[in-house]
Amino acid sequence: MDIEFRDMMASFPTGVSVVTARDGSAGPRGMTCSSLCSLSVNPPTLLTCLRSGSPTLRAVTDSGAFAVNLLHGEAGWVAALFASGAPDRFERVAWRPFGRGRSPALVEAAHAVAECTVERTHPSGDHVIVVGAVRAVERLRHESALL
Template sequence: MDDLRERGEGLTMDVDFRDMMASFPTGVSVVTAQHANAAPWGMTCSALCSLSMNPSTLLVCLRTESPTLQAAVRSGGFAVNLLHGDAQGVASLFASGAPDRFDRVLWRPTLHTRSPALVEAAHAVADCVVERTHPAGDHVIVIGAVRSVERLRSDSALLYGFRQYGQWSSTAPAIA
C-alpha cells in the first residue's frame, strides 16, 4: 500500500502520472489545421485513438490553449498525419512550437478540410471534420469524422515511449 499514490499529493502525483504514461509506448502523429487563409497550425500528438469504424471516427486530445485546437474548431476540420519511422525530426519540430515549422516541411492541403498533409513525413493522413469537442482537464477531446484516408507509405510507423523514439517496421517479426 505504501507505493499507492492518491489524488491530492499534487506535484508527486503529477510526476508519477507523467512517468507512468512515458512508459506506455504509442504511435506519433502531427495534428494539423488551417482556418481560412490564415497560417497553418500543427502539433505533435500521441493522444489519438480510433473511436468508431462505422462511421469512421477518430478522437484526438489537444491542449486547451493550443492554436492548433483553435484553428481546427474555427475551420471545422483537421488532419491526422501518422508519422513514418524516419520522421523523428518532424515529430520534434512540431513538438517544439517553432514558428517556421511549415516552412521546413513539405505539405499540401487535404481534399476536404484543406488541412495540411505532411506528405514526406506521414505514412497515412486522415482528413477529419470536427463533430464535437469536450473539455477535459487542460486538454480538449476533439471527435472527428474521417472524410478520407490517404496512404503515403507502408514501411514503418514512428513510436514514442520511455521518452525516446523508435519505429515499428512492416517487416518486423510478429511477437509470439
C-alpha cells in the first residue's frame, strides 16, 4: 500500500517549498518539501513535515529556526536539486541569510520566504511535524507558485 498511497498523494497538486536552516559550522541545509500548511493567522503559525533523520531536520531542531522558501513557477529545477540531496546544492543557487535566524533565503527561486522559530515538534511515522512561529515574511517577486 505504500506505493499506492505515495502515488495517490502525488496526484494532489500543492505548492512546492524548500525548507532551509543553518547547521552551525556545517553550513546551510535544505530540502524540498510539499508538506506545508498554514496553521494559524493570529499568531502567524505554520507547520511542515520533514523526513526523520534528515540533516535539514537536525539543523532545524538544533538551531531552533528555519526558513520556508515558496518556489515560483520557473523554479522546478531548484525543487529537483533540493530533493536530490546533492551536497553542492547551495553552491548552485543564489541565496542570502534571512531574518534573525540567518536561515537561507533562495532569492532567485522563491517568490516569498518566511522565517520561523520552532515552537514544537511531533514525530509521526517516518517524518517529524515541525510547528513554526512565523517571525518575518518577505515577498521576493510577484510570480505564480510552482505546483
